[in-house]
Amino acid sequence: MTEGVVQRGAGAAQGFGSGSGGGQPNLGDILERVLDKGLVIVGDIRVNLLDIELLTIKLRLVIASLETAREVGINWWEDDPWFSANGSDRGKLAEENRQLRARLAELDPEGGAVPAVAAPPEREDQGKPRSRAWSKIYESEGDERDR
Amino acid sequence: MADDSGIWMYAVADRMAPEWFRDVAGIAGEPVRAISAGGLSAAVTTVRLAEFGEQALRRNLEDLGWLEKVARIHHDVIEAAAQHGPVLPMRLATVFRSDANAAAELARRQEDFAAALRRVTGRTEWGVKVSARPPATVEGFPEADRSGTGGTGPGAAFLRRRRTQLTARDNARQTVAADAEKIHLALDELAVASYARPPQDPKLTGHAEWMVLNGAYLVGEEGSAGFAAAVHRLGADYPELRIELTGPWPPYSFAVVEELDAGPTGTGERQETAR
Numbered sequence: 001m002t003e004g005v006v007q008r009g010a011g012a013a014q015g016f017g018s019g020s021g022g023g024q025p026n027l028g029d030i031l032e033r034v035l036d037k038g039l040v041i042v043g044d045i046r047v048n049l050l051d052i053e054l055l056t057i058k059l060r061l062v063i064a065s066l067e068t069a070r071e072v073g074i075n076w077w078e079d080d081p082w083f084s085a086n087g088s089d090r091g092k093l094a095e096e097n098r099q100l101r102a103r104l105a106e107l108d109p110e111g112g113a114v115p116a117v118a119a120p121p122e123r124e125d126q127g128k129p130r131s132r133a134w135s136k137i138y139e140s141e142g143d144e145r146d147r
Numbered sequence: 148m149a150d151d152s153g154i155w156m157y158a159v160a161d162r163m164a165p166e167w168f169r170d171v172a173g174i175a176g177e178p179v180r181a182i183s184a185g186g187l188s189a190a191v192t193t194v195r196l197a198e199f200g201e202q203a204l205r206r207n208l209e210d211l212g213w214l215e216k217v218a219r220i221h222h223d224v225i226e227a228a229a230q231h232g233p234v235l236p237m238r239l240a241t242v243f244r245s246d247a248n249a250a251a252e253l254a255r256r257q258e259d260f261a262a263a264l265r266r267v268t269g270r271t272e273w274g275v276k277v278s279a280r281p282p283a284t285v286e287g288f289p290e291a292d293r294s295g296t297g298g299t300g301p302g303a304a305f306l307r308r309r310r311t312q313l314t315a316r317d318n319a320r321q322t323v324a325a326d327a328e329k330i331h332l333a334l335d336e337l338a339v340a341s342y343a344r345p346p347q348d349p350k351l352t353g354h355a356e357w358m359v360l361n362g363a364y365l366v367g368e369e370g371s372a373g374f375a376a377a378v379h380r381l382g383a384d385y386p387e388l389r390i391e392l393t394g395p396w397p398p399y400s401f402a403v404v405e406e407l408d409a410g411p412t413g414t415g416e417r418q419e420t421a422r
Contacts, residue, residue: 025393027215028347029274030222033399036344037363038238039263041252041404045153045196045242047204104302 154182154243155194157224158234158397159253159260163188171227174199174217179224182246185254187261190228194242204240225397233268235260235402259404267398270339270365273374274393276347277330277360277385279323326388327359330381337374338364342400356389363400371395 155174168179173192181188197203207213218239225236243249253260335341346358366374375392382390 024219025222025396027218029393030218031214032344032347032361033396034218034221034236034239037342037399037402038236039159039260039402039404040238041156041241041256043156043241043252044244044248045199045201045204045240047201047208047240100302100305104306107300107302 151196152193153196153199154246154249155192155199156237156241156243156249157190157192157221158228158236159187159189159264160228160232160234161187161261161264162232163190163228164231167227167231168224171224172220173224174220179227182250183253184250185257187253187257189249189253190224191246191249192224199240199242204242208240229397233264234397235263235267236397236399237402256404263402263404266340267365267401269368270398270401271368271371272394272396272398272400273364273366273371274396275330275334275360275362275364275378276358276391276393277327278356278358278389278391279319279387280356323357323359323388326385330385330388330390331360331362333381334362334364334374334377337370337377338366340365340401344400359388363396365398365401 157173157179163181163183165179165181168181168190171179173179174194175192175198177192177194179190179192182191183189198207207217221239225234228234243252331341331343342363344361344363346361364374378390378392382388
């Protein structure tokens with residue numbers, strides 16, 4: 001892992017580099033700009049990209065397989081309960097937890113000394129895993145804006 | 148204009164010349180043209196509604212291969228225009244029925260577009276992404292504290308370890324989030340405007356890292372070198388984080404007209420007038 005990596009999105013050291021030669025900007029960086037940003041004017045053909053939440057979710061799932069997952073060679077997040085929203089993993093973990101608790105009950109009948117850990121608490125964040133950090137930053141921006 | 152064709156719009160600028168796009172293939176390999184109205188020009192391509200009409204777009208936007216191709220072309224054309232001066236990149240899939248309709252929109256919104264162009268003139272968008280290593284996994288956690296207080300037996304010990312681990316991970320997240328906020332605020336100081344977009348999902352980046360900042364910063368061209376230097380400095384200040392600078396970008400994140408400034412979610416966008 002390198003610190004302070006500089007990736008030229010436009011593939012040129014100075015000014016706006018053309019697409020030819022140099023590095024191509026990362027697809028994810030382009031998509032989040034052209035889909036979420038850019039000037040919105042209502043054309044004659046109306047497709048509300050903001051409504052395509054489904055699309056965004058699919059992007060997140062699929063882009064890695066298009067671009068980098070093969071290079072990286074791992075899909076660690078699919079097995080990491082912290083990041084995974086995968087239903088089958090959740091089921092597996094719930095089952096594992098159930099078994100562990102059953103074993104614990106046998107081994108440690110008094111139980112109560114340590115509260116049971118039903119599942120990683122982060123699980124609750126799964127729908128919007130970044131909310132905490134981001135609400136903080138948004139709030140601080142908001143504060144400044146209000147001044 | 149045939150009924151089965153539409154006009155895809157890439158970007159708006161004060162002026163555009165057809166020769167800017169001579170070496171750029173437009174959508175579906177069709178040429179990029181410039182149309183003008185109301186003292187503004189737009190880069191456009193004639194597209195088939197069979198592929199770019201309302202129904203077709205809904206379907207095609209869900210096709211990642213199609214979307215990648217179109218998004219890259221859209222971006223390439225905007226970059227080609229941006230080499231010649233300030234541009235307003237359009238959101239992907241801005242399509243009109245005819246040149247006349249597109250021109251009418253330019254004329255109708257002339258003041259808004261001119262104001263938006265003024266805001267990005269002489270300024271560049273930079274992206275900064277900050278990532279942290281994912282916290283230690285269960286296996287990586289020390290086996291210590293077998294003799295600890297509290298319950299007895301291996302089950303209790305396991306739960307105690309697990310709880311300690313979760314707490315440590317939560318603390319790590321909070322520390323990293325606080326660092327990311329500091330980095331964002333430091334960079335924001337150097338920017339005319341900033342936009343904190345949601346961090347990219349690890350699934351999107353394909354990196355086994357946890358993105359904690361995904362900011363866009365509109366920086367005066369004279370300040371760009373200083374901005375890049377600041378990013379490097381922050382990289383040294385926070386060696387445990389990976390800080391990545393991308394750009395220069397056409398001002399996607401700051402191409403807004405007044406009534407849309409707050410954005411659909413009302414987050415992040417800061418108006419330079421507030422400074």
